[in-house]
Amino acid sequence: KNQVEQSPQSLIILEGKNCTLQCNYTVSPFSNLRWYKQDTGRGPVSLTIMTFSENTKSNGRYTATLDADTKQSSLHITASQLSDSASYICVVSFNAGNNRKLIWGLGTSLAVNP
Amino acid sequence: KAGVTQTPRYLIKTRGQQVTLSCSPISGHRSVSWYQQTPGQGLQFLFEYFSETQRNKGNFPGRFSGRQFSNSRSEMNVSTLELGDSALYLCASSLWGNNDNSPLHFGNGTRLTVT
Numbered sequence: 186k187n188q189v190e191q192s193p194q195s196l197i198i199l200e201g202k203n204c205t206l207q208c209n210y211t212v213s214p215f216s217n218l219r220w221y222k223q224d225t226g227r228g229p230v231s232l233t234i235m236t237f238s239e240n241t242k243s244n245g246r247y248t249a250t251l252d253a254d255t256k257q258s259s260l261h262i263t264a265s266q267l268s269d270s271a272s273y274i275c276v277v278s279f280n281a282g283n284n285r286k287l288i289w290g291l292g293t294s295l296a297v298n299p
Numbered sequence: 300k301a302g303v304t305q306t307p308r309y310l311i312k313t314r315g316q317q318v319t320l321s322c323s324p325i326s327g328h329r330s331v332s333w334y335q336q337t338p339g340q341g342l343q344f345l346f347e348y349f350s351e352t353q354r355n356k357g358n359f360p361g362r363f364s365g366r367q368f369s370n371s372r373s374e375m376n377v378s379t380l381e382l383g384d385s386a387l388y389l390c391a392s393s394l395w396g397n398n399d400n401s402p403l404h405f406g407n408g409t410r411l412t413v414t
Contacts, residue, residue, distance in 0.1 A: 217400055219402065226407065227407050227408075228303070228389050228391070228405025228406050228407050228408055229342075229389075229403075229405050230405070231402035231403070234400055234402065236400065274341070274342065276342075278397060284354070284355060284396075284397060285396075285397035286355070286397065287344065287397055289341055289342040289343075289344075290341065291340075291341040292341060
């Protein structure tokens with residue numbers, strides 16, 4: 186069964202600290218993996234996309250990794266800021282016939298405290 | 300470019316009523332998808348429209364329906380509302396839908412409360 190699991194479910198860190206969010210998937214055939222950030226009361230916004238051949242990709246203080254062999258991805262946030270408080274959602278795309286379909290994780294809720 | 304616009308922002312309805320939600324995609328985007336988001340279930344895919352045709356559908360009952368107009372604007376309708384329909388409904392647009400690597404651009408959603 187195609188599934189995406191994220192951990193931890195929630196996380197509290199102090200401003201300035203680093204953190205790593207995990208995304209494990211059992212989706213096949215894999216097409217790509219994307220991380221979204223969702224602020225409270227807003228829609229999700231794409232942070233980065235990982236394709237099969239990519240291991241690491243950075244977007245400012247956000248760095249995503251992908252291990253296609255173990256089917257794991259991580260999102261590392263460096264020098265956290267209060268504005269990083271949000272839900273981070275991992276979504277995996279897979280090929281289904283002529284279309285691609287998306288499997289969404291439940292997200293990790295991150296709170297950055299001063 | 301203007302982002303994805305969803306109206307209304309908030310809705311309160313009574314069980315048994317029906318509701319229509321509206322979504323205006325980013326100009327030039329032909330794909331519009333609808334999602335239901337609840338705390339326990341995360342983002343649940345409702346359906347996707349591309350060039351006025353429903354291209355994909357999730358596992359929701361027939362009470363949930365949608366349509367897309369020639370200008371790519373989309374509406375979603377829920378009939379005979381139930382308490383469990385209370386959720387944030389998100390609309391997302393993209394150029395080609397899921398069939399390329401472009402991201403989904405989400406609106407800020409319509410918060411539906413059914414009492």
